[in-house]
Amino acid sequence: xxxxxxxxxxxxxxxxxxxxxxxxxxxxxxxxxxxxxxxxxxxxxxxxxxxxxxxxxxxxxxxxxxxxxxxxxxxxxxxxxxxxxxxxxxxxxxxxxxxxxxxxxxxxxxxxxxxxxxxxxxxxxxxxxxxxxxxxxxxxxxxxxxxxxxxxxxxxxxxxxxxxxxxxxxxxxxxxxxxxxxxxxxxxxxxxxxxxxxxxxxxxxxxxxxxxxxxxxxxxxxxxxxxxxxxxxxxxxxxxxxxxxxxxxxxxxxxxxxxxxxxxxxxxxxxxxxxxxxxxxxxxxxxxxxxxxxxxxxxxxxxxxxxxxxxxxxxxxxxxxxxxxxxxxxxxxxxxxxxxxxxxxxxxxxxxxxxxxxxxxxxxxxxxxxxxxxxxxxxxxxxxxxxxxxxxxxxxxxxxxxxxxxxxxxxxxxxxxxxxxxxxxxxxxxxxxxx
Amino acid sequence: xxxxxxxxxxxxxxxxxxxxxxxxxxxxxxxxxxxxxxxxxxxxxxxxxxxxxxxxxxxxxxxxxxxxxxxxxxxxxxxxxxxxxxxxxxxxxxxxxxxxxxxxxxxxxxxxxxxxxxxxxxxxxxxxxxxxxxxxxxxxxxxxxxxxxxxxxxxxxxxxxxxxxxxxxxxxxxxxxxxxxxxxxxxxxxxxxxxxxxxxxxxxxxxxxxxxxxxxxxxxxxxxxxxxxxxxxxxxxxxxxxxxxxxxxxxxxxxxxxxxxxxxxxxxxxxxxxxxxxxxxxxxxxxxxxxxxxxxxxxxxxxxxxxxxxxxxxxxxxxxxxxxxxxxxxxxxxxxxxxxxxxxxxxxxxxxxxxxxxxxxxxxxxxxxxxxxxxxxxxxxxxxxxxxxxxxxxxxxxxxxxxxxxxxxxxxxxxxxxxxxxxxxxxxxxxxxxx
Numbered sequence: 001x002x003x004x005x006x007x008x009x010x011x012x013x014x015x016x017x018x019x020x021x022x023x024x025x026x027x028x029x030x031x032x033x034x035x036x037x038x039x040x041x042x043x044x045x046x047x048x049x050x051x052x053x054x055x056x057x058x059x060x061x062x063x064x065x066x067x068x069x070x071x072x073x074x075x076x077x078x079x080x081x082x083x084x085x086x087x088x089x090x091x092x093x094x095x096x097x098x099x100x101x102x103x104x105x106x107x108x109x110x111x112x113x114x115x116x117x118x119x120x121x122x123x124x125x126x127x128x129x130x131x132x133x134x135x136x137x138x139x140x141x142x143x144x145x146x147x148x149x150x151x152x153x154x155x156x157x158x159x160x161x162x163x164x165x166x167x168x169x170x171x172x173x174x175x176x177x178x179x180x181x182x183x184x185x186x187x188x189x190x191x192x193x194x195x196x197x198x199x200x201x202x203x204x205x206x207x208x209x210x211x212x213x214x215x216x217x218x219x220x221x222x223x224x225x226x227x228x229x230x231x232x233x234x235x236x237x238x239x240x241x242x243x244x245x246x247x248x249x250x251x252x253x254x255x256x257x258x259x260x261x262x263x264x265x266x267x268x269x270x271x272x273x274x275x276x277x278x279x280x281x282x283x284x285x286x287x288x289x290x291x292x293x294x295x296x297x298x299x300x301x302x303x304x305x306x307x308x309x310x311x312x313x314x315x316x317x318x319x320x321x322x323x324x325x326x327x328x329x330x331x332x333x334x335x336x337x338x339x340x341x342x343x344x345x346x347x348x349x350x351x352x353x354x355x356x357x358x359x360x361x362x363x364x365x366x367x368x369x370x371x372x373x374x375x376x377x378x379x380x381x382x383x384x385x386x387x388x389x390x391x392x393x394x395x396x397x398x399x400x401x402x403x404x405x406x407x408x409x410x411x412x413x414x415x416x417x418x419x420x421x422x423x424x425x426x427x428x429x430x431x432x433x434x435x
Numbered sequence: 436x437x438x439x440x441x442x443x444x445x446x447x448x449x450x451x452x453x454x455x456x457x458x459x460x461x462x463x464x465x466x467x468x469x470x471x472x473x474x475x476x477x478x479x480x481x482x483x484x485x486x487x488x489x490x491x492x493x494x495x496x497x498x499x500x501x502x503x504x505x506x507x508x509x510x511x512x513x514x515x516x517x518x519x520x521x522x523x524x525x526x527x528x529x530x531x532x533x534x535x536x537x538x539x540x541x542x543x544x545x546x547x548x549x550x551x552x553x554x555x556x557x558x559x560x561x562x563x564x565x566x567x568x569x570x571x572x573x574x575x576x577x578x579x580x581x582x583x584x585x586x587x588x589x590x591x592x593x594x595x596x597x598x599x600x601x602x603x604x605x606x607x608x609x610x611x612x613x614x615x616x617x618x619x620x621x622x623x624x625x626x627x628x629x630x631x632x633x634x635x636x637x638x639x640x641x642x643x644x645x646x647x648x649x650x651x652x653x654x655x656x657x658x659x660x661x662x663x664x665x666x667x668x669x670x671x672x673x674x675x676x677x678x679x680x681x682x683x684x685x686x687x688x689x690x691x692x693x694x695x696x697x698x699x700x701x702x703x704x705x706x707x708x709x710x711x712x713x714x715x716x717x718x719x720x721x722x723x724x725x726x727x728x729x730x731x732x733x734x735x736x737x738x739x740x741x742x743x744x745x746x747x748x749x750x751x752x753x754x755x756x757x758x759x760x761x762x763x764x765x766x767x768x769x770x771x772x773x774x775x776x777x778x779x780x781x782x783x784x785x786x787x788x789x790x791x792x793x794x795x796x797x798x799x800x801x802x803x804x805x806x807x808x809x810x811x812x813x814x815x816x817x818x819x820x821x822x823x824x825x826x827x828x829x830x831x832x833x834x835x836x837x838x839x840x841x842x843x844x845x846x847x848x849x850x851x852x853x854x855x856x857x858x859x860x861x862x863x864x865x866x867x868x869x870x
Contacts, residue, residue, distance in 0.1 A: 016596030022505035024588055024716040028566075028576075031503060033589055036496035036597050043499075056801055058808055061471035064478075066627050067610065068466060070457035087568055096568040129564040129578070131463075131626065133522055133531040133616055141463075143564070143578075153459055154468055161451030162471050163811060175502065175610065181568055191566065192501050281459040366491055373493055376598060 005257035008315050009186055011330070015389050017041065017315070018187060030183035030190050032308075037389055040340035040370060042194070042311045046173050048337055049196045049305065052221055053171050060169035060198065061162050065150025067175060068141050074126065076280035077149050077273060079142075082244045084122035085181055092116040096123075098181045125178045127191075143177035148302060150174075151199045152273040156285055166287060166298055167202035167210065173307065185258060187312045194307035201287070201298035204271070210301045211268050215250055218266060218303045222252065222310075226335035227317050231255040245272040252305075254313045263313055264305035271297035314338060318390060324415065332390030333413055336433055341391045342369035343429060346382050348398040350375055358397045361407060364426050365395075369433065387412055393429060440692035443750050444621055446765070450824050452476065452750070453622060465618035465625050467743075472824055475775035475805060477629070477746045481608050483772055484631045484740065487656055488606050495604035495633065496597050500585025502610060503576050509561065511715035512584050512708060514577075517679045519557035520616055527551040531558075533616045560613045562626075578612035583737060585609075586634045587708040591720055601722060601733055602637035602645065608742065620693060622747045629742035636722070636733035639706070645736045646703050650685055653701060653738045657687065657745075661770035662752050666690040680707040687740075689748045698748055699740035706732035749773060753825060759850065767825030768848060776826045777804035777868055781817050783833040785810055793832045796842060799861050800830075804868065822847055828864060 012018040017038035021031035034042055054062045074080045086099040093111035099120045107114045127143040130136070144150065151158075151170045158170055173196045183189045202210045215234055223229055237249040249267040253260040274297045278285040286295045318334045336342065345362045347354040358373060365371050372391070374382050379396065386394050396408040407425060409418045420428050447453040452473035456466035469477055489497045509515045521534040528546035534555045542549045562578040565571070579585065586593075586605045593605055608631045618624045637645045650669055658664055672684040684702040688695040709732045713720040721730045753769040771777065778800055782793040793808060800806050807826070809817050814831065821829050831843040842860060844853045855863050 014596065016593065019589060019592045021501045022508055022588060023592065024712060024718045024720075025505040025507040028501075028503070028505045031501045033498060033500035033585060035498055035589070035593055039497050039499040055805055058797070058801070062474050063468060063470055064474040065468035066456045066463075066466045068463070068612075068627055070460040070463045072460040073457055123568055127564045127566075129562045131562075131614065133558055133614075135563075150468060153457060154454060154470070157454045157458065158451065158470055161449065177503075179566065179568075192503055277459060283459045285459075362493070366493070370490055 002257040004316065004319070005186075008312075008319055011319070011388065012038065012186075012315065030180075031192060032187050032190060037340040038311070041314070041334075041338060042307060044338045044340070045311050045314065046194070046196060046307050048225060049221070049307070050171070050173065053169070053196075053198050053303075057169070059164070059167065060171055060200075061158065061164070062171045062173075063151065063154060063158060064172060064174065065147070065154060067144050067177075068129075068131065069144060069150065069153070071141055072280060073149050073153055073277075074142050074145075076276045077152075078244050078276070079126060079145055079149075080124070083126060083145060084124045086120035087123040087181065088117040088120050090116045091118060096181070101182055123181070125180065127177050127179050145178050146176050146304070147172045147174045147195045147197045148199060148269075148304065149273070151197070152277055155201070155274060155277075156283070159287070166289070167200060167206065169198050169200040171196075171198040173197075185256070188256070188261065188309050190308065193309070195304060196307050196310075197302065197304040199269075200301045200303075202301065203289075204296065204299045207268055207270070207299040207301060211248060211250075211266065214266055214301050214303050218252055218264060218305070222263070222313075225314070225338060226333070227254075227314065231313075231317055233260065235260070243267065245269050254317075256313070256316065262306075263310055264303060266301070266303045269300040269302050271299055273300065274298065329384060329387055331387040331412065334390035336392045339390045339392050340370065341372045341386070341389060342393065342433055343371045344382070344386045344391045344394045345371060345373045346379060346394055346396050347373075347375055348379060348396060353402055354397055354399070357401055361395060361397055361422055361425065365429065368426070368430070383410065392433065395425065437692040439751065439754070440621070443747075443754055446754070446823065447473065447621075447750065450820075465615075466627060467622050467625060472775040473746070476749070476769075476773060477742060479773045479775070480746050480749065481629070481631060481742050483660060484656070484742070485606070485608065488604070488631075488633050488738075492604070494599070494602065495606055495635075496593065496599070497606045497608075498586065498589060498593060499607065499609065500582070500589060502579050502612070503564075503566065504579060504585065504588070506576055507715060508584050508588055508712075509577050509580075511711045512587075513679050513711070514561060514580055514584075515559070518561060518580060519559045521555035522558040522616065523552040523555050525551045526553060531616075536617055558616070560615065562612050562614050580613045581611050581739070582607045582609045582630045582632045583634060583704075583739065584708070586632070587712055590636070590709060590712075591718070594722070601724070602635060602641065604633050604635040606631075606633040608632075620691070623691070623696065623744050625743065628744070630739060631742050631745075632737065632739040634704075635736045635738075637736065638724075639731065639734045642703055642705070642734040642736060646683060646685075646701065649701055649736050649738050653687055653699060653740070657689075657698070657748075660749070660773060661768070662689075662749065666748075666752055668695065670695070678702065680704050689752075691748070691751065697741075698745055699738060701736070701738045704735040704737050706734055708735065709733065764819060764822055766822040766847065769825035771827045771868055774825045774827050775805065776807045776821070776824060777828065778806045778864060779817070779821045779826045779829045780806060780808045781814060781829055781831050782808075782810055783814060783831060788837055789832055789834070792836055796830060796832055796857055796860065800864065803861070803865070818845065827868065830860065 016035035019033045020027040021033045022028045087096050089096045090108040092113045095110035131141045132139045233253045235251045246267040251262045252264040254263045274285045287298050288295050318332045347358040392412050394410040451470035454468045455462040456468045457463045522531050524531045525543040527548045530545035566576045567574045668688045670686045681702040686697045687699040689698045709720045722733050723730050753767045780797045782789040827847050829845040840857050
């Protein structure tokens with residue numbers, strides 16, 4: 001992989017964005033924990049998605065459904081039958097492999113033998129567990145492989161209680177789980193991951209129009225949050241790539257260090273899911289249009305983004321290096337809304353006077369934003385650290401601050417410094433951070 | 436159960452706070468989905484906890500660790516060995532029961548036979564699944580039964596990257612899973628639930644002091660968010676109630692319709708967890724104090740709250756009924772920070788002029804808060820609906836608004852009405868909602 005990939009993975013580990021999960025026990029393959037900065041960044045990505053997709057729209061509402069649902073949900077959705085990869089087993093060493101990922105479909109990559117594979121067998125990607133005191137097939141349940149079905153099964157309850165009229169959307173953010181045979185590429189493909197999904201219900205004849213609308217909206221969302229247009233593209237799925245539920249799907253791809261890969265899928269799921277759940281449950285999941293007196297299954301456009309991989313893409317895209325007075329500087333030019341720490345407050349020394357003034361400066365800021373007070377090392381090193389974790393503003397409290405009641409505010413991107421009265425600091429920062 | 440309990444459960448279902456999960460398939464026992472209002476309320480509860488426990492404190496950071504961790508984590512923590520309930524099986528009908536919950540420990544409640552139970556056997560409460568393409572004991576993994584262990588195993592990585600000095604805390608919000616034999620009481624005890632946990636690391640000799648501190652802080656948090664002091668109590672665990680890891684534990688109890696029951700446990704976990712993980716992993720998880728040159732395991736105070744049951748308690752506590760002009764009014768007097776919808780904008784009719792003005796009024800508010808525009812029914816019925824879902828302010832756009840550019844703002848609690856210029860509305864509401 002490229003050095004850019006390695007740089008970001010190292011930064012993530014060394015600065016506390018992402019740690020290998022269960023690292024003290026040698027790690028669990030392709031599982032990750034988000035440290036203080038990573039948890040904040042991931043949280044900000046999710047908050048911005050929610051704000052853009054739910055809060056700012058009068059025809060979209062949010063829900064939060066369970067990870068473990070009735071197994072009948074996954075029978076109806078097609079996941080029990082179709083959500084699988086073709087696996088072969090080596091009869092020599094008993095290792096299993098994805099047939100479609102083998103470089104040489106004859107030769108086992110584990111033991112090196114040739115011609116030892118069984119016929120391929122479908123391997124279901126859902127994690128199975130058992131609910132209740134007896135582990136039997138009767139009480140087998142699955143961890144959801146997508147949040148979408150939690151929306152479809154609640155369609156009628158949500159429509160009724162929120163009194164929604166077409167077109168409308170139901171959105172959800174949450175964890176999903178897929179027992180991937182070949183996870184990899186850091187947090188890009190993990191067995192446990194977080195999704196941001198919205199099902200947008202519309203009249204069947206308007207689905208092509210809404211697909212276009214959401215393609216534009218979603219691509220714009222990444223760019224509005226600072227992702228480079230050159231690193232984004234929309235790509236239509238070929239006929240043979242389409243999921244079992246979809247008539248048209250586009251991917252929003254990001255130009256990752258290993259090539260273009262998917263951030264988000266935007267699919268026309270037609271009426272596949274509502275019709276399937278109506279059929280399996282015996283419940284009427286049609287929509288009644290009081291204006292036309294028609295009853296029909298709405299069609300569905302689904303923008304489904306990966307929160308964790310999107311967070312990774314924002315990290316990759318924001319990272320840059322430049323020079324300050326002949327010294328190399330690493331800087332994360334994250335959009336201010338995404339930055340884990342909005343303001344760092346840096347007293348020039350640990351002298352008690354300065355520390356007291358620092359706390360007086362930091363207190364009001366802490367009520368509004370995620371801030372950090374840093375009293376370690378030289379001021380230059382502290383600037384470098386804040387640049388590297390993407391903090392938009394550093395506020396320096398120096399000895400003059402004790403007399404003139406002013407502080408120096410440094411801008412991450414321009415490195416310009418403004419001398420600001422302490423009593424105007426909150427307003428100064430608010431105009432720049434909350435605009 | 437009491438009528439108050441039924442009232443809230445019905446309100447939750449009818450207004451879209453909480454639905455039975457997989458309801459169209461007959462439901463999954465004791466699993467729930469949060470509808471638009473419930474998802475917003477739960478989110479607000481979690482945001483307030485995070486703000487109070489992480490954002491406002493300079494010695495607490497947050498993380499977000501994986502649900503599925505190395506199984507060795509749960510061996511070290513004692514959960515594989517000790518996290519179990521005693522189960523008996525009826526040899527007549529094969530049903531299983533918790534021995535400690537049986538009304539008559541001789542007689543099977545399923546088939547009615549007496550003397551048919553086996554000896555009790557420990558039943559582990561962790562959900563087990565398998566990671567990777569082969570389901571065998573070698574790749575068995577568990578869904579986490581608490582978020583706490585994700586904090587302990589990351590202790591050293593977080594301390595190092597966030598450069599923390601004792602005392603400090605690491606906080607986390609997330610889903611946990613327990614295969615409870617007897618879940619129940621609506622969302623109070625469910626197999627899938629959400630926790631808000633913080634591990635506060637301190638010098639061993641200061642643990643008693645910090646336990647006192649967190650008892651006060653946490654009880655105050657509920658009261659600050661409007662929960663009635665009469666419905667809250669702190670209760671010390673008896674010796675025989677203590678978990679395997681704890682020397683002292685208190686519960687923050689709420690006076691639920693079925694009696695006092697736990698919202699949150701505040702435990703002195705001593706050095707049990709860090710020492711156990713150090714022992715099992717072979718890693719040094721001691722803390723080095725540069726001032727005293729000592730190396731030791733910090734002790735841990737853990738305030739561990741249930742997000743979902745706390746949300747339920749806020750609903751129960753906020754609900755009231757009063758009379759308006761001889762008519763009964765149901766009202767949720769939720770703290771403004773918790774209310775799912777902050778402002779409802781209500782045009783007096785659907786006439787195009789009013790609808791346009793309504794959108795002009797609503798637009799700027801939507802950028803700041805979760806709002807709802809409601810054009811259905813009579814204005815009186817719309818007020819009743821907003822009262823019942825806890826909306827602090829209703830803004831009515833009437834025909835005079837077209838001329839005088841003013842709207843009427845109604846306060847949920849006092850029902851007082853203020854006539855406010857549209858251009859001053861955002862400031863008026865901000866002073867009341869963001870203070």
